[in-house]
Ligand SMILES: Cc1cc2nc3c(=O)[nH]c(=O)nc-3n(C[C@H](O)[C@H](O)[C@H](O)COP(=O)(O)OP(=O)(O)OC[C@H]3O[C@@H](n4cnc5c(N)ncnc54)[C@H](O)[C@@H]3O)c2cc1C
């Protein structure tokens with residue numbers, strides 16, 4: 203089974219204090235820690251498990267700056283065989299649709315049985331690169347996948363619906379699946395394995411190598427363009443409780459008592 | 465005529481809330497644009513939906529076919545691409561649901577019309593479509609301009625628009641569309657539904673919920689919050705990552721892919737407040753959150769907030785609650 207996995211190198215923002223930058227159109231990236239997109243970590247792990255069962259190769263692809271090599275190396279350390287990075291200053295301003303176009307141009311000449319992406323990237327949360335890529339390649343797809351099996355040359359997958367429900371689909375191969383968190387338990391990668399992966403080559407491509415121009419990507423080739431970024435308005439007016447843990451706890455107990463909750 | 469097309473979503477014989485949320489927004493936009501609202505519904509047996517949809521639409525398009533018994537994005541794409549090509553609606557609205565996520569990106573790409581996903585607001589300004597959506601786990605909102613086009617597509621986040629039934633009802637014209645599907649070769653086939661595994665604890669019945677997120681850091685810290693829940697006479701619930709890691713069973717998950725809860729108290733500990741989680745707890749009467757990040761989105765949905773390390777709060781809080789309880793007895 204030859205598998206392609208698309209991975210994105212993203213800033214970790216859940217716990218970081220984030221600030222809107224001077225352009226007012228993005229966050230200040232300096233000082234943030236970047237790592238593999240959470241969903242893509244499950245995707246690469248799933249690819250490795252399939253390879254361990256059926257043999258074959260894994261190619262990881264990212265569109266991103268040179269720093270994204272650390273994400274590619276993590277994938278190589280996990281068990282990927284080849285890594286490709288597309289880097290070009292002209293890509294700046296590209297939305298998820300333009301990224302899908304770039305990935306399509308990398309993949310279109312390649313041989314593969316399966317493409318895995320994450321459900322969504324934790325930065326732009328578009329959830330569209332996978333299905334758009336499948337459309338461009340003309341292969342079937344299914345999103346939010348929680349389980350993959352193979353039977354008679356076809357994939358049997360579980361897709362997540364709302365409320366804990368799932369549906370089971372049979373999909374012809376080659377196919378593209380977007381992977382949902384919880385599909386597996388990503389393995390721990392040792393420092394040794396990452397060090398060994400340092401020796402592996404990362405193939406770097408530019409837009410020109412792909413026969414693409416700036417107009418195909420960037421803001422011109424995108425579906426949407428961020429105009430401004432701002433702090434979300436609060437739905438409820440929160441009252442902050444401050445003080446020592448002791449004072450805070452007393453206050454909470456007081457609130458609960460007043461409401462007859464304790 | 466300018467048209468706004470809304471894809472009605474249904475499951476298990478019921479129209480889903482998102483359908484009416486989108487129709488409400490479409491009606492709102494249509495009055496400004498002088499547009500017609502057209503709803504379209506696909507299914508094996510959808511005539512029963514027509515009267516309700518007609519209240520919210522100027523036209524209702526029914527597409528019935530035994531093939532549509534279960535949702536299949538390939539079939540939906542076949543039908544909708546034909547309809548959109550013919551009708552050329554200014555805007556097509558689809559829910560950012562598990563169905564819409566599967567369908568919309570591919571449909572938009574095949575029609576070569578721009579799509580903005582997971583939007584919480586939609587406006588037309590100076591002939592441009594401007595959408596509001598979130599990034600970085602709900603920590604920021606962006607307003608984005610969609611590339612100029614004759615026809616646009618937007619997927620709408622669930623729970624973004626409050627449903628308002630038009631009065632008087634729009635009384636839309638009901639039309640049946642027949643679209644030949646014989647030639648469609650399916651490369652993706654529905655096999656069956658899998659219901660959630662039967663759970664041990666029904667968190668939806670609880671008055672008091674202590675809920676934990678990734679801030680709990682390690683499985684070994686779970687007894688700490690279990691004890692707090694016990695002291696409060698409540699149950700323990702959690703965000704998705706806690707279930708993904710196998711720290712708590714899936715019947716404890718609150719959110720869009722888990723349970724919807726409406727307790728009297730929702731105590732959120734180390735939860736960032738991504739909208740997928742918020743959708744499951746928004747109806748709680750009282751929300752108290754503890755998070756060390758003052759900008760955590762959860763605070764925007766809380767009555768009281770504590771910006772602090774949860775491990776500093778939990779033990780003291782449990783002690784004080786136990787004291788009150790002991791005094792009462
Ligand atoms: C299709 C889909 C469906 C989904 N369905 C669901 C769902 O049903 N339910 C759900 O919950 N999620 C769901 N998610 C995932 C969701 O997007 C978020 O990833 C998830 O809710 C984040 O969980 P969290 O708040 O626990 O973790 P994080 O976002 O990582 O937040 C952890 C928080 O803990 C705080 N923290 C860390 N340490 C401490 C400390 N010592 N003291 C106090 N605070 C601390 C941090 O500041 C941070 O705010 C879904 C995602 C997708 C794409």
Ligand SMILES: Nc1ncnc2c1ncn2[C@@H]1O[C@H](COP(=O)(O)O)[C@@H](O)[C@H]1O
Pocket residue numbers: 208209210211239241242263264265266298301318319320321322323324326327328329330331332
């Ligand atoms: N720059 C990128 N490089 C490689 N893959 C990407 C990139 N952006 C998005 N993807 C893939 O597409 C998925 C969905 O991203 P998105 O549609 O942006 O939410 C991610 O989980 C990745 O698998």
